Amino acid sequence: MPQLVNRAMMESVFPPDRLTRVREERLPSNLQVSAKSFLTGIGLPRVRSAWFLIDVGFIESETPGGLRLGRDIDLTPFEDLPEGAENLIILGEILSDAVTLDPVSGKLYCLPDGHPQVRVLNQSLDTLAYFLYLLEVERPNYDYDISGDVSNSDGTAVRLRQLMIQADPAPFEGAEPAWSDTFDWWADDAPPMPTWERVLYEVHESIG
Structure with a gap:
């Protein structure tokens, strides 16, 4: 690759x-x-x-x-x-x-x-760095401390997830995104949310 x-x-x-x-x-x-x-x-x-x-x-x-x-x-x-x-x-x-x-x-x-x-x-390490790179490139679209307009942070999270999966699908195998309508990550019997899904959920909700 x-x-x-x-x-x-x-x-x-x-x-x-x-x-x-x-x-x-x-x-x-x-x-x-x-x-x-x-x-x-x-x-x-x-x-x-x-x-x-x-x-x-x-x-x-x-x-x-x-x-x-x-x-x-x-x-x-x-x-x-x-x-x-x-x-x-x-x-x-x-x-x-x-x-x-x-x-x-x-x-x-x-x-x-x-x-x-x-x-x-x-x-x-290459795909880890690529994920971190993507998150910084897109930061103005989800971080209030950088930009006053984060109204499309949810769309940013969806786009980032697609790019990450294209580069390295392994972290996402068998997992629904945090904003999924078909799986409730907050149910009592739900497993812990994987690390990158947690990051993308914070992007989805915006930070700062």
Whole structure:
């Protein structure tokens, strides 16, 4: 699959000095090639207003020993962890759900806040970054702090969901959108809403 983002694209929506890259010697030796290229060349956003909150392990001055891994946190509450979960790289969080990277497969897994079921968040760092890029491009259409007119935030959420599914359908498989008329996410017996569906629901309702 062609690469979806590059450094220039990310710099168009995030300040260049807030895209945090990692020196290769701080990365695990078994890290997938494309993931290593992303982390050393493009970088993850370190911006308070972004949906993604980068982990302290990426701030070298605060964690000189290296990135935080699965073994550094309590994994016992979680179910269906991938093999080698102790080696998951902790990237940060989205809406309090931990975002982790499997160094071997390159897949991203979500460790939900307050729920044991681990889910695939994205198939790669590239699609995670693309989702974050799309959310920033569309921010004037749903964020009152950026724009006074967010009257079509619901349409923005629908459009974003379609673009995300085209790029990486895995996070949305088997899930209805939060605004669905056919599934009640707020029913007592409903499962927890997946991370990206929660993000899109906030877009749908507008923020700021």
